[in-house]
Amino acid sequence: MSLWVDKYRPRTLDELHYHDQLSARLRSLAASGDFPHILFYGPSGAGKKTRIMCTLRELYGPGVEKLRIDQRVFVTPSNRKLDVNVVQSNYHIELTPSDVGMYDRVVIQDILKEIAQTQQVDLNAKQRFKVVIINEADALTRDAQAALRRTMEKYMNNMRLILCAGSTSKIIAPIRSRCLLVRVAAPTDDEMSKVLHHVAKKERFHLPDPASDAIISSSSGNLRKALLVFEAMKMQRPDLSGDLDVAKPDWETYCGKVADAILSEQSAQKLLEIRGKLYELLSHCIPPTVVMKTISERLVEKVDDEVKKQIVHWTAYYELRMRVGSKKIFHLEAFVAKIMMVYKNYTLMGMMDDIDMF
């Protein structure tokens, strides 16, 4: 018994609720005996990981569900020891670069080489190869991605890679060209409500439509989040009726506060106050890019159409700077100050910068 996200997760390709065509294709790929490297990409909570696990099960049978966690020690070039917990089964191994930090190249190289150079010993195994899943492949550093290139080709006999990424834009072209790209789109509202009702039915209670609509609209296509919200609401208020306030992660609420602060006053003092809030978010380990994106989304909800364009433009501009630079707070604050300036110019003078000039 566990969280609904896990409990009602489809285990096989047949159980998947949506993207039937994709499921059929994955099934035939698994059956073909000529399984390629695959890059799954799509928005968060669309079901990439679920599909990956289903595909693995299709390839190897229920044995892949028997997960174990291994503690591995890697030695970096600077002789530092890294302890990494690796989730693996007999048939596959999972890597998450964010667990490793900046030394992902070392880990990737070590693990891939190890897997690639050992043959499958289990004679009953359905496939000769093992699978390496790389979560958040777009968070891989460039070095690590480059380390993947040749290994992917060289050790094709013993290993297949399944990459899982938010978007393909941060994955270098050589890797993209070596993979079969599979896009997993976010479920539509109907599909989501179908899933929610399915869960409700399994849990033997009735999900009123207003509640399901509220959940779906708040989770914006992220089914995983929708299910968590659903469960939270059910726990908080078992009857799911009446005045519903949808459970929302606290940091999102807080980002909304930052957006409000930006719009309420544009001054250096306010900037100082907002900086405190930004630090608060960062110290809660919320990734700075997520912070920036969320603030920008909240802002866009609240301003006039003309300013929206500007806000989106500057968000993109400062997100790039932030990725290039190293001190996140500088760029977050620069972003906030810029938005303040744009907004102030607009409200006081009705003046807009011409963003094409930049």
Add this chain to the structure above:
Amino acid sequence: MSTSIQSSQSYMTTSSLLLDALAPRPPDQNSPTVLVDKDINSTMEIDAEFEMLEQEDRMTKSSRTGFEVSKRFSGAGTMSLNQFGQTHEDQDEGERPTGTNMAISVDSPPPGDAFDEEPEGWEEEASMEEMERAKRSLAMQKPVSSVNTGVNPKSSSSSSRSMSSGKHHSVGRPAMSVASTSTSEFQPLDDGIFGPSLQGLRAETASGSVISFKRRSKPAVKSVAGESGHSSDISHLLGQPLHHLLAEVQELKSRERALKMQKQYDDEARLNVATPVAGSSCTSMWVDKYRPKRFSDLLGDDRIHREVLSWLKEWDRCVFRRANTVRKRRMDEENAYNDPLDRPKDRVLLLSGPPGLGKTTLAHIIARQAGYKTLEINASDDRSASTVNTRIKNAIEAGTGLASEGRPTCVIIDEIDGAGGGGDHSFVKGLIKLIQDVPARRKTNTPAKPLRRPIICICNDLYANTLRPLRPFARVVRFRQAQSQLLVKRLRDVCAQEKLEADLRVLTMLVEMTTGDVRSCLNTLQFIKSKSSVVTPEAIKTSSVGLKDSGTTLQTVWNNLFIPIAAKTRRKQIGIDDGKYVNRLVDDIFSCGDYDKLVQGLFEHYPKLKPLDASLANLGKLHSWIGYYDALSGRVNERMEFELAGYIPYSLVPWYSHMAAPANNTKATEWPKADYESYQTRVVNEEIVTSLKKTMPGILRSLFPTTTLLTELIPLLMRIITPPLRPVNAIIVKADEKATLNRLVELMIPLGLSFWQEKGENGQPMMRLEPPIDVFIHYEGKRADDIAASRFAVRQLIAQAVRLRCLIEPIHGPSADKGYFSFWPDDRWRLN
């Protein structure tokens, strides 16, 4: 050059230059032969030439390209190698070949060359000319080498002869001779230089090539040898032509003259060399010359001096076993610190202050004043923990011995902030152990020898990291700049004594410029004195040597960037032009060096200042400069592109143009800490996430990477596990509440969450969630509104239920999936 080479035969294989120089010359019968003088000349130049050859050899380093130089002199054929002399002048005298191995064997001369072609006459003028020439060429070389005034080995009776350069070297070039004689095998077959059988020396280099050259013996031996040669030849005198004998006589005479002249020249040269050395040694640095010798000479704040002295006097009871009557009563009243050895409470004195104020001088003078012998340990000494044990301990424990002239030792540790190195074996750690009387070997129970002597430490930066552990044990005395009037007065006295004209205005300016650094003032004055006898403001301004490159503190740079210099002070200060600030600020920033902290301080401070522009436009520009700085420093730090480091200061200068305002001086820039605090909190929180991940089942781990774990799972999970339960006994709860409780238990166990009872800050018992992921729903210390306050009783209820469930199914757990529990730590369900 009038040369008289009758036959000079040589060849060499490597150097075309030398080949040219050594090319056989057509015999010039008419030119006068200057036997002695030329010989001096030629030997010198042969010498030079050999050096050249050897250098050549060394340079090419090819063992096979050996060379052979053979020179044959027929009759009185003198070889003058002035060509070599000229080429030699280009040679670097400092480079002396040292490692050439020569096996020199004496070669019997080829008999063919007779001496019948000896030229008849020679002219005095020519000889003098040659002499001058020799002198000049000698002047190019080291004066020492001129000792070897060659005796002309080419006597009339010589058939042919080679001059041994090896021998020559052994006289003239000490350095050379060591090298050559140590490895050479001399086989002098015949010492009779003037004998009929004259030998050429054949030398063999390490590479196996053969050099043969004419031989010459030492001048001291010469006369004897010459006479013996005469005496041995006396029976043959009659058989010799008269003109040969006459020539011989003349030769001897001129040789004497040459020797004399050479000696005279040597003396002159030695004098010339010696004079400047003596001149420089007699003047000492003014800093040393005018260093205070007594306590009353000291310049500066008397209170500081007295403070230091009184601390040292506090040791008297311990060291000299005499009561410090004057201070005793007051001390007892002040602090009732009773040391069994009557030592003061702070066993170390820490003098701190900027350089050049006389800290070291003060320490030495006061230690002497108080009757101690000083032992100074400064940055030039090895400073490690072992130094403390060896040098300092020995000095302190030596007591009053002969070496200390009956006085106890006071250790002065200069520049202690430079004693780097952390860890247990650092110098400062060792010092602290010594102060605290920690025994050297921990195992043994022998009590440590307590510290019985004072230690004075001197540092520039009191807050250096290395000093942090020492500060609590030390009495800190901060040095301040001496009153500038006093300093100016002292400087004027010095100037008067050194006969340097300087008026008060100029000296005041100098003192201001050096910010009271006496050492720097004196050095500047001495520098000016070396050029002129008047100190002018211009001279001070231009003598940038007086300005030391002192490191600028962060605070100074922050102020410089935020507060513009008032026009008045700008005019007063030296070297700052109106309106130009970039170079000045870049210098400041560069000398500060700690760009990261600097920017952090600027960044944290600027919103507190009044912006110059209400539209925030200059803030935007400022932020793009920060972005630029960040990009630069990222490149430098992460990609090691240190070429870019030079531009970093420039990326910080715009802070001045965008933020600097005179009003800013009301608010001092604070030490940046927000970023570090945030970082620390983040690290703690990351640790919490890691501990949660460790207990999470594998499938959840793979479903939720860290990012989604933080952004989605934890905030919502916290809502899931805090249902609105009533705090009632588990037996009487309603059915639906029981279902909720059960569900909660089933959720929490696999996730590894549990509640633990703890005492809160105010002593109240509270239930703490473990791992404490509830920090992630607390922003600014407040909990989100939609989560009900989880009451103690409810949490207790849940905790009991969880524990109960774990007792019932300790291994397999409520879930069928064993995998969940394979990593379940044992002590989780232990009752507390």
